[in-house]
Amino acid sequence: MNVVVLGGTKGMGRAMARALAARGDRLFLLGRDAEDLARSAADLESRSNLEDRPGTARCDLEDASSFAPALDAAAEALGRLDAVVVTAGMFGPQEELEADSERTARLLAVNFTQTVLFCEEARRRLLAQGGGKLCVFSSVAGERGRKPVVLYGASKAGLSAYLEGLDHKFRADGLETICVKPGFVKTGMTAGLDPPPFAGEPEQVASQVLKALDRGSPVVYAPPMWALVMMVIRRLPRFVMRKIGF
Numbered sequence: 001m002n003v004v005v006l007g008g009t010k011g012m013g014r015a016m017a018r019a020l021a022a023r024g025d026r027l028f029l030l031g032r033d034a035e036d037l038a039r040s041a042a043d044l045e046s047r048s049n050l051e052d053r054p055g056t057a058r059c060d061l062e063d064a065s066s067f068a069p070a071l072d073a074a075a076e077a078l079g080r081l082d083a084v085v086v087t088a089g090m091f092g093p094q095e096e097l098e099a100d101s102e103r104t105a106r107l108l109a110v111n112f113t114q115t116v117l118f119c120e121e122a123r124r125r126l127l128a129q130g131g132g133k134l135c136v137f138s139s140v141a142g143e144r145g146r147k148p149v150v151l152y153g154a155s156k157a158g159l160s161a162y163l164e165g166l167d168h169k170f171r172a173d174g175l176e177t178i179c180v181k182p183g184f185v186k187t188g189m190t191a192g193l194d195p196p197p198f199a200g201e202p203e204q205v206a207s208q209v210l211k212a213l214d215r216g217s218p219v220v221y222a223p224p225m226w227a228l229v230m231m232v233i234r235r236l237p238r239f240v241m242r243k244i245g246f
């Protein structure tokens with residue numbers, strides 16, 4: 001497969017890129033730091049039997065004017081785009097966001113508006129070539145309004161709703177939309193937070209998401225245990241949610 005990855009230099013995106021490269025998929029990396037991208041492309045080349053070092057292009061979720069040129073560069077390098085994977089995103093602890101409107105505005109914009117605008121650029125290109133896969137990392141935090149993730153969770157709830165609508169509208173036209181809902185995964189994003197009992201590792205999530213990408217599953221909870229956890233959380237009455245700290 002020819003795969004574009006936005007966010008492939010860190011955390012779950014890096015694990016996804018490594019897993020894709022290991023099985024011989026051709027990659028193109030998008031991100032906001034040119035040095036980081038070059039280092040990651042060299043790392044991927046050294047770990048796999050890739051014929052070419054993955055190409056790279058600047059794409060900053062805070063700068064919508066970077067989206068179209070980045071995807072054009074990927075299409076020029078790879079030819080057909082079989083899949084576009086978006087793992088890039090921002091997190092902030094609830095208390096810190098409550099105290100910092102500017103950071104909150106950035107997080108809401110990056111995780112929702114700008115990610116949706118990037119996906120729209122990808123959607124147009126994938127549909128124009130007859131279809132493809134769009135795999136985007138949202139979060140279990142978007143499933144229900146919850147005290148520890150009021151703001152981050154709201155940004156991901158919007159993203160999940162967009163991805164579900166996209167899947168309903170365009171699957172018949174060949175666009176397979178895959179919404180990944182990780183629970184707690186040990187990456188730079190969660191460094192310093194206390195891991196809960198079912199905390200996952202990025203490599204474990206990547207291998208699960210890869211299977212879902214191949215199958216075109218519309219929703220993936222990762223690690224899988226989070227599907228059960230969220231099934232319970234979705235059913236809890238509001239008065240219970242108001243009492244508990246989850």
Ligand SMILES: NC(=O)c1ccc[n+]([C@@H]2O[C@H](COP(=O)([O-])OP(=O)(O)OC[C@H]3O[C@@H](n4cnc5c(N)ncnc54)[C@H](OP(=O)(O)O)[C@@H]3O)[C@@H](O)[C@H]2O)c1
Pocket residue numbers: 006007008009010011012013031032033036059060061062087088089090091110137138139140141181182183184185186187188189190
């Ligand atoms: N870790 C978890 O427990 C968890 C749980 C649920 C959902 N998620 C979601 O899963 C996805 C991956 O998370 P992760 O834990 O792997 O995070 P991570 O290790 O912090 O990596 C985040 C990636 O996003 C990129 N990024 C951030 N802002 C960007 C911007 N403005 N433009 C372009 N790229 C940007 C970062 O690039 P830089 O290196 O340039 O900063 C980095 O490559 C995120 O969407 C996150 O919200 C994570």
